[in-house]
Amino acid sequence: MKTKAAVAWKAGAPLTIEEVDLAGPREGEVLIELKATGICHTDYYTLSGADPEGIFPAILGHEGAGIVVEVGPGVKTLKKDDHVIPLYTPECRECKFCLSQKTNLCQKIRSTQGRGLMPDATSRFSLDGKPLFHYMGTSTFSNYIVVPEIALAKIREDAPFDKVCYIGCGVTTGVGAVLFSAKVEAGANVAVFGLGGIGLNVIQAAKMVGADKIIGIDINPARQAIARKFGMTHFINPNEVDNVVDAIVQLTDGGADYSFECVGNTTLMRQALECTHKGWGKSFIIGVAAAGQEISTRPFQLVTGREWRGSAFGGARGRTDVPKIVDWYMEGKLNIDDLITHRLPLERINEGFDLMKSGESIRSVVLY
Ligand code: NAD
Ligand code: AHE
Ligand code: ZN
Ligand code: ZN
Numbered sequence: 001m002k003t004k005a006a007v008a009w010k011a012g013a014p015l016t017i018e019e020v021d022l023a024g025p026r027e028g029e030v031l032i033e034l035k036a037t038g039i040c041h042t043d044y045y046t047l048s049g050a051d052p053e054g055i056f057p058a059i060l061g062h063e064g065a066g067i068v069v070e071v072g073p074g075v076k077t078l079k080k081d082d083h084v085i086p087l088y089t090p091e092c093r094e095c096k097f098c099l100s101q102k103t104n105l106c107q108k109i110r111s112t113q114g115r116g117l118m119p120d121a122t123s124r125f126s127l128d129g130k131p132l133f134h135y136m137g138t139s140t141f142s143n144y145i146v147v148p149e150i151a152l153a154k155i156r157e158d159a160p161f162d163k164v165c166y167i168g169c170g171v172t173t174g175v176g177a178v179l180f181s182a183k184v185e186a187g188a189n190v191a192v193f194g195l196g197g198i199g200l201n202v203i204q205a206a207k208m209v210g211a212d213k214i215i216g217i218d219i220n221p222a223r224q225a226i227a228r229k230f231g232m233t234h235f236i237n238p239n240e241v242d243n244v245v246d247a248i249v250q251l252t253d254g255g256a257d258y259s260f261e262c263v264g265n266t267t268l269m270r271q272a273l274e275c276t277h278k279g280w281g282k283s284f285i286i287g288v289a290a291a292g293q294e295i296s297t298r299p300f301q302l303v304t305g306r307e308w309r310g311s312a313f314g315g316a317r318g319r320t321d322v323p324k325i326v327d328w329y330m331e332g333k334l335n336i337d338d339l340i341t342h343r344l345p346l347e348r349i350n351e352g353f354d355l356m357k358s359g360e361s362i363r364s365v366v367l368y
Pocket of ligand 1: 040042043044169170173193194195196197198199217218219220225238262263264265268285286287288289311312313314356359362
């Protein structure tokens with residue numbers, strides 16, 4: 001069949017809208033009609049050329065929601081017309097990683113996914129007879145996609161696609177980092193570096209669990225008002241203080257109990273670790289840093305009890321946790337609506353990237 005898609009031809013070049021050929025679902029695969037997709041900073045990161053796994057030409061996008069159109073042979077858990085969110089972190093429930101119960105990082109299809117291919121090492125997308133690469137196993141910048149069954153979360157049918165698509169990455173990443181990865185407790189002091197599409201979700205989850213001080217750090221002063229609305233209690237603009245770490249340590253009587261880096265900047269990652277409390281502070285890296293970047297600190301920071309960790313997709317097990325997060329939104333426990341600042345047709349997707357880069361948008365959603 002044909003599908004309308006935004007194609008990334010090479011690093012740094014704007015996407016172009018094309019009529020792409022899409023082959024049908026094979027064994028264990030499902031054809032989805034997407035209704036909406038968010039634009040995440042990670043899409044921009046890969047498009048910029050900074051991603052060591054970035055390959056072109058590809059169809060980017062990983063924050064979608066849609067409806068099952070057709071299931072391939074052997075698919076057992078989904079049927080036509082089911083509502084779904086594609087998962088760039090699948091949940092096979094049978095690989096060593098899934099069975100460990102220690103991580104959400106299912107590895108069943110990770111190697112082919114990282115090479116822009118389906119699990120059988122081929123692409124379902126082509127244009128003029130030449131294959132186009134998939135991206136993160138999802139490629140949500142295409143109206144129709146083929147995805148393995150293990151990479152789809154079935155969600156309730158009354159959830160609006162144009163909102164819950166954001167649960168496909170940003171909401172789950174931020175909220176999950178607090179609930180599943182860090183397990184932040186009531187009364188904790190929390191520092192959040194970067195108040196964008198991810199950081200604001202960290203803030204709202206920190207408030208949800210009853211954190212005490214919730215300190216937001218961002219160079220964009222416009223982020224202060226929205227972050228306060230989501231539960232931030234203190235704001236630090238790094239351009240207005242001498243030393244960000246000292247400022248946080250002073251506000252928290254010795255350091256934050258938890259910190260989250262939601263930018264992808266290795267200098268901030270170090271600050272996020274060093275602003276946590278001696279003896280027990282835990283710092284979580286969420287931001288994705290460019291190829292070649294490395295983190296550093298004095299080992300003394302760790303010797304004296306701080307922990308440096310990371311969180312991917314918020315530590316969420318997609319097929320199990322994503323439907324629950326959709327429920328939380330539908331029950332009014334999570335605010336997604338106020339974070340979706342812009343809506344665009346696919347034809348204007350490049351504007352969505354520009355709005356993110358300029359700091360004007362929190363999340364732009366593309367509607368099919
Ligand atoms: P975004 O562009 O919406 O937000 C980034 C925020 O960081 C902006 O508010 C910006 O003003 C702020 N910022 C930039 N430089 C700063 C600095 N020097 N000091 C303080 N603040 C600064 O991006 P996003 O969609 O929220 O994504 C954030 C990061 O998280 C990206 O690196 C993205 O790739 C990554 N990410 C990781 C995961 C994961 O699973 N680990 C999932 C989604 C996104
Ligand atoms: N190819 C990138 C990987 C970047 C990365 O860490 N991705 C996150 C999700 S970001 C979503 O917005 C992730 O899930 N990582 C775990 C994994 O297996 O990729 C690079 O930098 O190499
Ligand atoms: Zn993302
Ligand atoms: Zn698995």
